[in-house]
Amino acid sequence: MSSLTLAKAKEILSKHTTEAHLFTHAAAVSAAMGAMAEHFGEDKEHWEAIGYLHDVDYEKYPDEHCHHVRELLADEGVEEADIRAIISHGWGITTEEAEPLSAIEKSLYTVDELTGIVQAYALMRPEKMDGMELKSFKKKFKDKKFAAKCSRETIKKGFEMLGMEPGDVMQCCIEGMQAHKEELGF
Template sequence: MSKIPTRQEAYNLLTTYTENPSLLIHAKAVEACMRYYARKHGENEEKWGVIGLVHDLDWDKFPEQHCKKTREILESENWPDEYIRAVESHAYLTCTKVVPKTTLEKTLYAVDELTGLIRTTALIRPSKSVLDMKVKSVKRNWKNKRFAAGVDRTVIERGAEMLNIEIPDLIHDCIEAMKEVAEELELKGNL
């Protein structure tokens, strides 16, 4: 029988496999967005947050085995298959064929790439903060493919479509979520 992991257990596992500070910040940003959306949808915030936190568990040490290695690790830790499937679904069409089906899975898919675009936008602002950021700041950089070049905008668009949400609304919600943990994300800036 699988066990329900706590946030601390998830974080300990994450830091076992992830040393890169940027990846740890990314994991926390995705966790924040997942928690925000869990509250918005009246879902289990701890569950959504934990899944967001470990979604890239294998990326630092096993990028060529992304999601496959995470499945192995989480299975060996006796995590619920529902959690493992959700993590796999975030890499739909890039590393896996696991289609996001639940609202949790679709949300993880939609917010993952977007957190990187928001973070990069915040860091080029005079304040270097997410706390005073508006949707238009992110939208201004959306079409510039050289800006945050690693961010796949089509994944964000596909995720928003899956959730039946407009991109500006998705950006707004993720900014609000990231504001809640701005200090942890090193995005408090100089306000």
Template sequence: MPTRDDAFNLLKQYNTDALITHGLAVESAMRHFAKKFGEDEEKWGIVGLLHDLDYEQFPDEHCYKTQEIMTPLGYSDEIIRAIMSHAYGMCTDIEPLSPMEKTLYAVDELTGLITACALVRPSKSVMDLEVKSVKKKFKQKSFAAGASREVITKGAEMLDMELGDLIQEVILAMRNNATVLGLDIK
């Protein structure tokens, strides 16, 4: 299996700053949940890192181009299926079934919302961000409108978690990598 460094280099080959940072945010959340669930942090992290590998260059072929790129590089069917399942109901009909797939589905859009919430704070940081602030912005449909509230809610349900608990866990995950994500206190 390709390493995390291989995955990061692949991400940089196909993407620019915004999607690289998003990949790093989702990787942080996936590693956090892998640890919490007693799963393989490296594998879950790679899934998070590469989930939007093809989106910048091939938005109309999202997920399918990723499969085409990753298969000859030795990525497992499990990793590729997890990545494809994160776009369930949007670009693919591959339903998230495993804990890894459900987690990716749940955290992808939420990391974007949390990033947006952090960036509008005076500190521009996730370090002092609270669940109640995210929940307040969650209700404002025009705020970070690209972050699907429906997907976030459905993801929490898939994980059998309360929305507030999911938000809290993803905030904690992103705090662990705040400097790399550009969300540390300035």
């Protein structure tokens, strides 16, 4: 059992982050990770905490993202496995240090970018997250001009790593974010 709780993750992130959009992104990834934990029958709060804390070094070190995670978290008593999980979401993007190997690492790698597309789609819908359906989301996902900054290549690599149907991961992401729509501002 990991010592990292969602409350602890929120406390740590607030020491290193000030920008509102980064807290919203942290909450979105946390929500999606909770849904992925349920899919895998894992500890939901632990996965949510990892998701919430995944960009801990981003605001201070945007050009060296994932390279300062260990120094920021080791002093907080965060376990090495959790530090590795957080670093792994930057594998092949900002770092070569930690290839995603476990279900939690592969999930974080995948949903980090995927939540951005879900969020962008929710923002353009009058009903936001309510009633968002997989079929209509998939159309937006296929449109490379929509939420263009979110890497479809990374997300698709994540689907392959997870060995899951893309629609199943998308559904987890949507449902997780729907469950936290107030916190996400929807």
